[in-house]
Amino acid sequence: MDSLEFKVFSLCNEISLNKIASHFGINKKYRWEESLTLKEQHLKGVMPVPENKSAVIFPFGTIVFINMIHNEIVDLVDYLKRIDRNLSAASYDFFDDYVLEVGGKASGINYDRMAVSTLQDYQLELLTIVLAKSVSLDRVETDISNLLDEVETIVNQLGKGKLGFKDEKLANISSRILGFKFDTISYIMLLDKPDITWENEEAEKLHKQLSHLFELNDRYEKIQAKSETLMDITQVFTSLGHQKRGNRLEWMIIILITFEIFLTLFEFAFLK
Numbered sequence: 001m002d003s004l005e006f007k008v009f010s011l012c013n014e015i016s017l018n019k020i021a022s023h024f025g026i027n028k029k030y031r032w033e034e035s036l037t038l039k040e041q042h043l044k045g046v047m048p049v050p051e052n053k054s055a056v057i058f059p060f061g062t063i064v065f066i067n068m069i070h071n072e073i074v075d076l077v078d079y080l081k082r083i084d085r086n087l088s089a090a091s092y093d094f095f096d097d098y099v100l101e102v103g104g105k106a107s108g109i110n111y112d113r114m115a116v117s118t119l120q121d122y123q124l125e126l127l128t129i130v131l132a133k134s135v136s137l138d139r140v141e142t143d144i145s146n147l148l149d150e151v152e153t154i155v156n157q158l159g160k161g162k163l164g165f166k167d168e169k170l171a172n173i174s175s176r177i178l179g180f181k182f183d184t185i186s187y188i189m190l191l192d193k194p195d196i197t198w199e200n201e202e203a204e205k206l207h208k209q210l211s212h213l214f215e216l217n218d219r220y221e222k223i224q225a226k227s228e229t230l231m232d233i234t235q236v237f238t239s240l241g242h243q244k245r246g247n248r249l250e251w252m253i254i255i256l257i258t259f260e261i262f263l264t265l266f267e268f269a270f271l272k
Helices: 015-025 070-082 086-090 122-160 167-187 199-212 217-272
Strands: 002-010 036-038 054-057 062-066 092-101 113-116
Touching: 002 070, 002 113, 015 036, 054 167, 062 070, 062 092, 070 086, 092 122, 113 122, 122 167, 122 199, 122 217
Parallel strands: 092 113
Antiparallel strands: 002 062, 002 092, 036 054, 054 062
16 A cells, blocks of 8 residues: 655745746746646756655645655755745744555545545545645634734723724734735635536545535635624724824814914904
């Protein structure tokens, strides 16, 4: 029985597939929904033993490494950093491991292992895609939780009667919230099914099974709900900020009118 070992890392927000493809002599223009696979022939100049190893690179910042140990992964990422600056701040915090067993008598799928009697191309493709999306969601989930903590601090300040946040901070928070929506819908392509699922009924069943196993739809819906909640809170902050500035402006107008009346009375009383 053979096995393929997957190590999946969400390294950054975006990777330029066309830059990497061009560097390795792959003459193809990649669209956003596609992935780039570096095979043995591409890895010969990067690692000493590239046999039976590959890396599948997704544009939303995630790479699936197949049959590579940690040192080989770090070496490959360091090499790719020279090609794409998006990887310069690559982080290894979000990752997952998975094993695909081929040739055994029993078939089945669980959270860390999938067993098949005969490997089909679509099985490898779908497993790679779902693993990449799942780990990318880990990064988005962590980022949005951190943002919720940040917003909670502002809410606590409001509870103490403080309204000291700046427009720039609100704009930054709103931008990050919209970024989460864009990441999950466009970057990670959670609403899109792989093309193979439209052509192959068995592929469609496997994709549904894997998506359910890794709870992709449920996690996506939770991110969307948290994003909507955060946006609602931000709108409240914005309204309060506008009201505060409006009150300040009204007081300034009152002070100016009072000062003008004082000057008029002063002139009438002492300068005539």
